Amino acid sequence: MKPRHILLGVTGGVAAYKACELTRQLVKAGHTVQVVMTEAATRFVAPMSFQALSGRAVAVDPWQPLVANGMDHIDLVRAAHALVIAPASADFIGKAALGLGGDLLSTLMLARGDVPTLLAPAMNREMWANPAVQRNVARLRADGVRIAGPARGEQACGEVGEGRMIEPEDIAIEIDALFQPKDLAGRKVLITAGPTFEPWDAVRGLTNRSSGKMGWALARAAWERGAEVQLVAGPTALDEPYGVRWVGVETARQMREAVQAALPGVDVFIAAAAVADWRPAAAQPGKLKKQSGEPPPVLYLDTNPDILAEVAARADAPYCVGFAAETDNLAANAQAKRLRKGVPMLIGNIGPQAFGRDDNACVLIDANGMTELPRMDKLALARRILHEIAARLPNDQS
Ligand SMILES: Cc1cc2nc3c(=O)[nH]c(=O)nc-3n(C[C@H](O)[C@H](O)[C@H](O)COP(=O)(O)O)c2cc1C
Structure with missing residues (x-):
């Protein structure tokens, strides 16, 4: 696999801790990873963990930009071979489906152009089954966004069902697949x-x-x-x-x-x-x-x-x-x-x-x-x- 530059968006959910492992695996595989977190995500995992694992400062606040021209919301996704949101909260999925850009990560999603984009949803099973979430997911699929998972199983809230984020190694497999031709689609x-x-x-x-x-x-x-x-x-x-x-x-x-x-x-x-x-x-x-x-x-x-x-x-x-x-x-x-x-x-x-x-x-x-x-x-x-x-x-x- 050629080394790629991955823009990894982390949103506010318990599965945010698994994004640390994903970062580690991607870096180990030779990729570079720029992490962008929502404010809510920083309540679950400190940006410092991602900074240490990726070797790069983490972007959270568009008003405290990393790039010199202040245009994080554009430049970070321009530099990326793929945009990966893991975990993707119900809230983020809703914003992305509607085309809202109220924070850095959702604005990057708007500015992504034709950068291959993957979302790994993670949420409670009732949230996932909610018709509004399903509508939003269908819209994103129609917009060409790859939705990976979610998986079934035990959830952090104690319930069992569909809504768990797929495992980091499987997200890494999904990322590799973004760069493969789709000449067997429908076969x-x-x-x-x-x-x-x-x-x-x-x-x-x-x-x-x-x-x-x-x-x-x-x-x-x-x-x-x-x-x-x-x-x-x-x-x-x-x-x-x-x-x-x-x-x-x-x-x-x-x-x-x-x-x-x-x-x-x-x-x-x-x-x-x-x-x-x-x-x-x-x-x-x-x-x-x-x-x-x-x-x-x-x-x-x-x-x-x-x-x-x-x-x-x-x-x-x-x-x-x-x-x-x-x-x-x-x-x-x-x-x-x-x-x-x-x-x-x-x-x-x-x-x-x-x-x-x-x-x-x-x-x-x-x-x-x-x-x-x-x-x-x-x-x-x-x-x-x-x-x-x-x-x-x-x-x-x-
Ligand atoms: C303890 C806790 C766990 C949460 N877990 C999830 C989750 O797994 N998935 C989800 O979609 N939202 C979850 N939420 C709700 C989101 O954090 C909330 O909708 C937040 O506004 C999401 O912001 P963001 O999309 O900007 O990251 C959780 C909230 C709390 C307090």
């Missing part, structure tokens, strides 16, 4: 990720070294471009992905079922999961006991369904992208797999240099030839892959 993307686990007995099974990281990165990259994303994942140690629907499965057969259930209306299917080719022919209900002196048990295998080939063979198949984890002869093996599976695009990578790592390199093969994507972190690679996929989709979405 549905289905992605499989991770390994499968094929039980042999109650405690043992066959699996592989796939971590799910590539599938997670692809899901995020597709979501960033505006797609509605459904992720079907085998067992992984990864946190729940932000912004995408996901369902967890264990075996190849469960993955096939979940994929088929999710398939209607899907435009793109990306099979990034490392699905076990075989499963123990008969899973034992209990634990197989080791008997001293007995020979080891023989493990018989059955062949698992080929989820990708099945989807690709359908008359109403979406645009299908397969992954091939090879150990050698990458280009030739990946090309052969593309033809065998009958898919328009195949991504080949070297399994031992991909599984579990945060970075990866691959070759992208379609009917027109092969493109090499050099080693980079998996999110960057996923963005490149999604760029290539988006460019190949038919324009007609009807």
Whole structure:
């Protein structure tokens, strides 16, 4: 992610303390952050906390400007790559929807021009559900403002419901997404990720070294471009992905079922999961006991369904992208797999240099030839892959 200059507006709500953590995370990621607080926000967190975390004086009062010409209300947003209001109070949302500029932050909102703008609302669930607030939010959306959240959960007031600000790490993800093209808006993307686990007995099974990281990165990259994303994942140690629907499965057969259930209306299917080719022919209900002196048990295998080939063979198949984890002869093996599976695009990578790592390199093969994507972190690679996929989709979405 390129370093950006973020103008972070903090308004008066309990979640203001989380904006400190957001500031810390953005600075750690290499961005610069200029914080602007409303008067009410300074009742919750002292400006000094933000000054220390951002390394910059905090702007609060337009009559005590930071910039030499006194034009904080214009210049601070002119210098910004993005305007982020977190938390956004009901009061601020109302002012912004109406176009009022009674204080520094609301005036900056008026002066923002085409600077990408994101609001992370935070308030009591009844406040959020209030028709006036919903009306204001709808207006802001129509004005091109990104509304991130709110989330459901426990609230500072003790109630439980929708209104919590989304977590700082998720706001950081939303900020990154502001700078991505939206060429998958209106598209549905289905992605499989991770390994499968094929039980042999109650405690043992066959699996592989796939971590799910590539599938997670692809899901995020597709979501960033505006797609509605459904992720079907085998067992992984990864946190729940932000912004995408996901369902967890264990075996190849469960993955096939979940994929088929999710398939209607899907435009793109990306099979990034490392699905076990075989499963123990008969899973034992209990634990197989080791008997001293007995020979080891023989493990018989059955062949698992080929989820990708099945989807690709359908008359109403979406645009299908397969992954091939090879150990050698990458280009030739990946090309052969593309033809065998009958898919328009195949991504080949070297399994031992991909599984579990945060970075990866691959070759992208379609009917027109092969493109090499050099080693980079998996999110960057996923963005490149999604760029290539988006460019190949038919324009007609009807
Ligand atoms: C203890 C306390 C907590 C509050 N929490 C919130 C909140 O989470 N969300 C919200 O919209 N307003 C909240 N308010 C009300 C706002 O602080 C109030 O509307 C204020 O005028 C907002 O000003 P601002 O939008 O200029 O920051 C809270 C008020 C108090 C006293």
